[in-house]
Amino acid sequence: MPNILVVEDSPTMRQLISFAMKRIPDARVIEATDGVDALKKLSSDKIDLILCDINMPVMDGLKLVSLVRGNATFKDIPIIMVTTEGAEEDRKRALAIGANAYLPKPIQTQELIKLVTTYLSGSGN
Amino acid sequence: MDKEFSYVNKADEFIQMFKKGEEFTKELLRENEKLRYRIAQLEESVAQSVDEARTKLYEDRIRLLETELNSFKEKFTQVEMENKDFASKYLEVEEENNNLANLYVASYQLHSTLDFSEVLRIVTEIVINLIGAEKFAILLIDDKINELIAVAAEGISSGDTPRVKIGEGIIGKVTKDGESYFAEDLRSMETFNPLEPIVCIPLKIKEHVIGVISIYKLLTQKAGFSNVDYELFNLLAGHAATAVFSARLYTQSERKLTTIQGFLDLLKEKPKR
Numbered sequence: 001m002p003n004i005l006v007v008e009d010s011p012t013m014r015q016l017i018s019f020a021m022k023r024i025p026d027a028r029v030i031e032a033t034d035g036v037d038a039l040k041k042l043s044s045d046k047i048d049l050i051l052c053d054i055n056m057p058v059m060d061g062l063k064l065v066s067l068v069r070g071n072a073t074f075k076d077i078p079i080i081m082v083t084t085e086g087a088e089e090d091r092k093r094a095l096a097i098g099a100n101a102y103l104p105k106p107i108q109t110q111e112l113i114k115l116v117t118t119y120l121s122g123s124g125n
Numbered sequence: 126m127d128k129e130f131s132y133v134n135k136a137d138e139f140i141q142m143f144k145k146g147e148e149f150t151k152e153l154l155r156e157n158e159k160l161r162y163r164i165a166q167l168e169e170s171v172a173q174s175v176d177e178a179r180t181k182l183y184e185d186r187i188r189l190l191e192t193e194l195n196s197f198k199e200k201f202t203q204v205e206m207e208n209k210d211f212a213s214k215y216l217e218v219e220e221e222n223n224n225l226a227n228l229y230v231a232s233y234q235l236h237s238t239l240d241f242s243e244v245l246r247i248v249t250e251i252v253i254n255l256i257g258a259e260k261f262a263i264l265l266i267d268d269k270i271n272e273l274i275a276v277a278a279e280g281i282s283s284g285d286t287p288r289v290k291i292g293e294g295i296i297g298k299v300t301k302d303g304e305s306y307f308a309e310d311l312r313s314m315e316t317f318n319p320l321e322p323i324v325c326i327p328l329k330i331k332e333h334v335i336g337v338i339s340i341y342k343l344l345t346q347k348a349g350f351s352n353v354d355y356e357l358f359n360l361l362a363g364h365a366a367t368a369v370f371s372a373r374l375y376t377q378s379e380r381k382l383t384t385i386q387g388f389l390d391l392l393k394e395k396p397k398r
Contacts, residue, residue, distance in 0.1 A: 011237075012250040016230045020223075084253060086346030104346040106257040109223035 001026045002048040002120050007038040007064065008082070009056040013105075017051055017082070020109045024116060035059025039067065042074055049119055051112075054083040054094070062097055069098035078119035082107055224353040227255055228360055235368040239375040244368045245277040248338070251361065253279060256354055257347035258324075258340045260317065262286050265328075265336035265369065266300065273300060273336060280342065287319035287339070296339055299325040303334050305358060311349060317341055324350075326358050328366035335366055 004021055006029055008014045018029045030045055032038035034056045041047070050068070054061040061081060068074045078100045083090070086104035094102050101115050234247045245263060252258045260280035264273040264287065273296060275286035292301045299306050306325040324340040338361060 010250045010254055012230060012234045012247060013254050015234065016227065016255075019226045019230060084257075084259075084344055086344050105254050105344070106347065109226065110219060 001028055003028050003030055003045055004116065005030050005032060005038060005041055005045075005047045005050045007032045007035065007050060007052040007056070007061065009033050009053065013053070013082075017107075017112070020112055021116065023113055024120070027116075027120075035061065035064035035067075038064055042068070042077075047074070047077055049116060050077055050079045051082055051116070052079055052099075054081060054085050054090070062094060065094065065097045065099050080112075080115055080119065082112070224356060227353060228356055231255060231357060231360055232364050235364045239372050241369070241372040241376040244365075244372040248361065248365045248369070249277055249279055251357070251365075252338060252340070253344075256340075256357055257344045258342070259344045260342035261322075261338060261340040262319075263336065263338050263369075264289065264296065265373075266291070266334070273297070276336075281317075281319070285317070285319055289320065294320045295322060296320065296325055296337055299327050299337055300334050303327045303329055303332060305362065307350070311343070324358070326362050328369060329362050330366050330370055335370055338365070 002024070004024075004027055006014055006017045006021070008017065008031075014031050014033075018031065021027050021029045030041050030047070032041045036059045038050070038052070039059075050064075052061040052064060061083065065079055065081075068077060068079065079098065080101045080103060081094045081099045082103050082105060083094075084105045085091075091102045091104075100119060103112060103115065231251045234251070235244065238244060238247070248263055252261055258279070262275045262278040262281055264275050266272070267274045271291055273287070273289040273291070275283075275288070278286050287296060289296045289300070291297050295306055305327065306322070308321075308323040311323055319341070322339040322341050323343070324338075326338045326340075327334045328336040328338065
């Protein structure tokens with residue numbers, strides 16, 4: 001049963017992504033409202049994939065990605081950024097920090113499901 | 126001498142008889158040969174007719190198989206087309222499903238609270254995350270001055286938010302007529318003018334307009350509007366309006382209730398003598 005951590009400050013987006021993740025067989029969604037909350041969830045649950053926004057209060061998505069990549073236990077967890085920042089330099093920056101994929105909002109649910117499925121199966125790495 | 130003559134005659138007769146016998150044997154051999162030849166011919170002819178019959182049978186079988194093959198090919202093409210049709214229908218249903226999920230989530234969130242500022246935050250989230258707008262403002266009618274005043278904005282400084290009289294310009298006209306406005310050319314969003322949005326959606330409760338959502342710029346990655354965006358605009362026009370209206374009423378009534386409660390508490394407190 002894959003555990004997907006959705007890190008997003010917007011309740012609307014959290015609900016929308018959680019809704020989409022129901023289409024992935026046996027997937028369990030764990031929600032976090034910001035980077036700090038996400039780190040807590042990473043310590044308490046076994047996470048298989050992270051879906052992460054960039055602009056969030058307390059700790060933003062880029063900081064979270066760099067912390068996850070710097071941690072020996074979590075460094076291999078695939079991270080997909082889901083953000084309103086659609087500029088090419090934002091994408092490059094996120095990928096350079098360690099994100100595996102970058103999906104600008106408004107998201108296409110099919111595309112998101114496809115990406116998540118790819119990374120959960122290990123073929124995206 | 127006679128005896129000698131008689132022997133000669135007998136010998137001649139014998140020779141004659143022998144020759145006749147020889148001829149007869151030769152004749153028999155010839156006949157035999159002819160018969161053999163005839164038999165061979167007949168055998169060949171029989172074999173040939175069997176071969177011809179077999180060939181005809183095979184040809185008929187081939188023709189039948191070819192017809193069957195063509196029929197299978199036709200059926201295969203038909204099934205393939207049906208398959209493609211199902212696949213495209215499946216994609217359509219999937220898309221419709223996703224759109225419905227978006228609309229459901231938007232509607233669920235809009236009616237999840239009675240807090241006015243929370244409702245405004247949710248409308249803002251929907252416009253950013255589901256529609257993909259970068260610059261926009263939510264304007265509500267101030268009944269006292271009969272003007273539209275911005276109550277929330279994204280990507281616009283508070284000094285730039287418009288203040289519009291009902292009936293004036295694009296925003297005022299949308300408020301007056303209750304009809305959504307979509308700019309024909311989205312390139313106009315490159316220059317910001319608070320009175321010239323690219324999209325203006327009236328917030329309506331039945332036919333009563335309480336305000337508008339005025340969009341000025343879309344996110345870089347958002348090239349244009351899709352069907353679900355128009356559905357979302359429709360949803361916002363109705364659901365956001367009722368959510369905003371009821372939250373505002375609730376907040377006002379809460380405020381009044383607190384004031385009245387304060388008065389009642391004051392009245393209940395009897396002065397100590």
